[in-house]
Amino acid sequence: MKSEYTSRRIVIAGGGTAGWMAAAALARTMGHAIDLTLVESDAIGTVGVGESTIPPLVTYNRLLGISEAEFMRETQATFKLGIEFENWKQQGEKYFHSFGLTGRDHWSAGFQHFWLHGLTKGHTASFDDYCLELKAAHEGRFAHLPDNRMNYAYQLDSTLYGRYLRKLAEADGAKRVEGRIAQVELAPESGNIAALVLDGGQRIEGDLFIDCTGFRALLIEGALHVGYDDWTHYLPCDGAIAVQTASVRAPIPYTRAIAHDAGWQWRIPLQHRQGNGIVYCSRYLERDAALDRLLSTAEGQRLTEPNFIRFTTGARRKQWHRNCIAVGLSGGFLEPLESTSIHLIQRAILRLIRMLPMGEVSERDVAEFNDQQLTDMYQVRDFLILHYKATERRDSPFWRQCAAMEIPDSLTQKIELFRETGRVFRRNEELFAENSWVQVMMGQGIMPKAYHPVATKLSDAELEQLLAGLRDSVEKTVASLPEHHAYVARYCGVVDAAAA
Numbered sequence: 001m002k003s004e005y006t007s008r009r010i011v012i013a014g015g016g017t018a019g020w021m022a023a024a025a026l027a028r029t030m031g032h033a034i035d036l037t038l039v040e041s042d043a044i045g046t047v048g049v050g051e052s053t054i055p056p057l058v059t060y061n062r063l064l065g066i067s068e069a070e071f072m073r074e075t076q077a078t079f080k081l082g083i084e085f086e087n088w089k090q091q092g093e094k095y096f097h098s099f100g101l102t103g104r105d106h107w108s109a110g111f112q113h114f115w116l117h118g119l120t121k122g123h124t125a126s127f128d129d130y131c132l133e134l135k136a137a138h139e140g141r142f143a144h145l146p147d148n149r150m151n152y153a154y155q156l157d158s159t160l161y162g163r164y165l166r167k168l169a170e171a172d173g174a175k176r177v178e179g180r181i182a183q184v185e186l187a188p189e190s191g192n193i194a195a196l197v198l199d200g201g202q203r204i205e206g207d208l209f210i211d212c213t214g215f216r217a218l219l220i221e222g223a224l225h226v227g228y229d230d231w232t233h234y235l236p237c238d239g240a241i242a243v244q245t246a247s248v249r250a251p252i253p254y255t256r257a258i259a260h261d262a263g264w265q266w267r268i269p270l271q272h273r274q275g276n277g278i279v280y281c282s283r284y285l286e287r288d289a290a291l292d293r294l295l296s297t298a299e300g301q302r303l304t305e306p307n308f309i310r311f312t313t314g315a316r317r318k319q320w321h322r323n324c325i326a327v328g329l330s331g332g333f334l335e336p337l338e339s340t341s342i343h344l345i346q347r348a349i350l351r352l353i354r355m356l357p358m359g360e361v362s363e364r365d366v367a368e369f370n371d372q373q374l375t376d377m378y379q380v381r382d383f384l385i386l387h388y389k390a391t392e393r394r395d396s397p398f399w400r401q402c403a404a405m406e407i408p409d410s411l412t413q414k415i416e417l418f419r420e421t422g423r424v425f426r427r428n429e430e431l432f433a434e435n436s437w438v439q440v441m442m443g444q445g446i447m448p449k450a451y452h453p454v455a456t457k458l459s460d461a462e463l464e465q466l467l468a469g470l471r472d473s474v475e476k477t478v479a480s481l482p483e484h485h486a487y488v489a490r491y492c493g494v495v496d497a498a499a500a
Helices: 016-033 056-063 068-075 111-120 132-139 158-171 287-297 341-354 363-389 397-404 409-421 434-443 453-457 460-480 484-492
Strands: 008-013 034-040 078-080 082-086 094-098 153-155 175-178 181-186 193-198 203-205 208-211 228-230 239-245 255-260 263-269 274-280 307-310 314-316 324-326
Touching: 008 016, 008 203, 016 034, 016 056, 016 158, 016 341, 056 068, 056 153, 056 341, 068 158, 068 484, 078 484, 082 132, 094 132, 094 434, 111 453, 111 460, 132 460, 158 175, 239 287, 263 287, 274 287, 324 341, 341 363, 363 397, 363 409, 363 434, 409 434
Parallel strands: 008 034, 008 208, 034 175, 082 255, 208 324
Antiparallel strands: 078 153, 082 094, 181 193, 193 203, 228 314, 239 274, 239 307, 255 263, 263 274
16 A cells, blocks of 8 residues: 555755755655655755765764765765864864774763873973874874774865765656756745745645745745844854865874954965864954955865855754755754864754654654754754854954853853863763763863862772873774875875875
């Protein structure tokens, strides 16, 4: 007997990274159980600057059965082991947020407690010396290791990623319709979206609509008016400019985030070029001055015209309303400081697949989706605020504002708990785990006043053996790794980056 569900029509409004990530995942996992259409216009550009990612994308690609080498070749990607933050605590200082684990945790306490105890016993090695990914990044080395011992993500061309996913989605049955959305038609009796009407008059009907129209949010906001919570009082930057330049050296396996007096700049090395950008607060830095600063510091020949982006950090009050789900920028924006944009797209898509309705949309599903999605965004928001709030810089009005600003109670609790006890707790499967918080808090100058007593169970000799053994293991493993650019060239190279 044929299920009524086989004719369910899902319409994705907008392409780009969000639209084609959604299309590829839905087409691959749901197959002929759905009728999937994506509407986009070649005349409408995408933001297209989300070049730096985090490790969950590795899992996402595996879920879709994507060949990593092929994907990296198609997107001119390099490997990424973390982010180096320069000038955030103080000008001239830097720290590294890696994707790996540092040392070895005990079930009752993280490794930082043992390292802190070691400081009282005269051990002087940096916390960084116990992290494989961090040391490999600084040495410019990378390789896949047995048992997934190296945690990594990608630095990629997001426009090429969208094109690659389009090929996968269409091969799995997704249909693309070219056209500009002129009207979102609502059903008068229910208030649900009934159809998208295109410029030429074509009408695309659907049962479920996914809004991937970016900042415009044509469906979730333009038609359904769900409202928006503005978070610029916590994250004051409101502008960005991106430009691509030719590579002048072999690509390194990490992204750089370099703070300036009114925001920060990024450097993202791909196989064929480098991505550069500046994020700034227009209250303290005018657009033309920001552009001058970006162009004067970007290395290599300019390959593209500057891409100007204005944004308001925040989130839609509802990510799912009636029969419409916002995915990507249509659902909100958190600046790219920790490379979370593509991850939040991924979380929304996988969450939607788990909650995909069989018949009528369940309000319980809607409520659960909204709660989980907004929880993700609140937790990422707090982690981003940490970078601005926990600063010792007082050299500009921007940094003085950041240091003095009120922050959410949830973040205050996290910071003060760590400052007083050295403890960090991960809640509700939040994205950033204990080691991420520890690296950033200590990197920004927050040092614990105490540590867990379990660390004192070790004798001095046992503590020495533990710490020295961990350092030695990291050092030997890093020394055995090939250079990152050479590994990329062999594994997935488009060109030999070392020759650039």
